[in-house]
Amino acid sequence: GAVVSQHPSWVICKSGTSVKIECRSLDFQATTMFWYRQFPKQSLMLMATSNEGSKATYEQGVEKDKFLINHASLTLSTLTVTSAHPEDSSFYICSAGKTGYEQYFGPGTRLTVT
Amino acid sequence: GEDVEQSLFLSVREGDSSVINCTYTDSSSTYLYWYKQEPGAGLQLLTYIFSNMDMKQDQRLTVLLNKKDKHLSLRIADTQTGDSAIYFCAEEGGNQGGKLIFGQGTELSVKP
Numbered sequence: 001g002a003v004v005s006q007h008p009s010w011v012i013c014k015s016g017t018s019v020k021i022e023c024r025s026l027d028f029q030a031t032t033m034f035w036y037r038q039f040p041k042q043s044l045m046l047m048a049t050s051n052e053g054s055k056a057t058y059e060q061g062v063e064k065d066k067f068l069i070n071h072a073s074l075t076l077s078t079l080t081v082t083s084a085h086p087e088d089s090s091f092y093i094c095s096a097g098k099t100g101y102e103q104y105f106g107p108g109t110r111l112t113v114t
Numbered sequence: 115g116e117d118v119e120q121s122l123f124l125s126v127r128e129g130d131s132s133v134i135n136c137t138y139t140d141s142s143s144t145y146l147y148w149y150k151q152e153p154g155a156g157l158q159l160l161t162y163i164f165s166n167m168d169m170k171q172d173q174r175l176t177v178l179l180n181k182k183d184k185h186l187s188l189r190i191a192d193t194q195t196g197d198s199a200i201y202f203c204a205e206e207g208g209n210q211g212g213k214l215i216f217g218q219g220t221e222l223s224v225k226p
Contacts, residue, residue: 004156006156032212034212034214042218042219043202043217043218044157044202044216046213046214046215049212049213093156093157095157095214097212101144101145101162101206101212102159102162103147103159103212103214104159105149105156105157105158105159106156107156108154108155108156110154
């Protein structure tokens with residue numbers, strides 16, 4: 001199989017605080033992981049590509065100082081939303097590349113900033 | 115730039131076939147994918163097709179690729195109520211390092 005988990009599945013935080021979301025590939029090693037953001041009833045927007053042992057590559061318009069990505073091992077990538085604001089409320093989904101063409105997605109994390 | 119387009123809604127009756135269409139613009143796409151998303155959940159990889167193939171069948175799913183017209187379709191035979199979900203097509207462009215470009219998603223509603 002190819003299972004990707006995310007933790008937490010949902011989180012509520014106060015404006016101005018930081019939130020860390022974990023993405024793990026449970027039964028395979030992933031040198032590359034991807035972070036997406038999805039607004040209600042909309043498609044997925046790629047935020048950044050995370051490579052194990054190197055800096056993440058951010059998509060145009062995504063603030064790298066606000067969305068910190070760390071890919072410390074072949075099975076774990078984290079996304080930290082710093083100084084969160086209500087407009088950061090969204091559904092964040094990670095994916096992990098198993099082979100050159102298979103990408104498996106986590107169940108998503110719903111972030112609500114109050 | 116790359117763009118992937120899908121119709122937003124499709125409604126079918128249980129037992130009928132569903133056909134979800136997708137067009138893309140990047141002719142260098144290596145792989146094209148279909149993902150399924152149920153409410154509040156992540157994306158489930160349904161199937162994928164390599165760009166040099168015309169068709170791929172996997173149980174109730176048939177993927178057709180017309181590379182000349184940059185048109186991809188997903189046919190679900192004998193559609194069930196459990197197939198109700200949002201279906202995303204995605205392309206992986208050549209030299210994109212695995213980056214996927216998604217369509218807007220097609221909401222499939224299956225009526226009993």
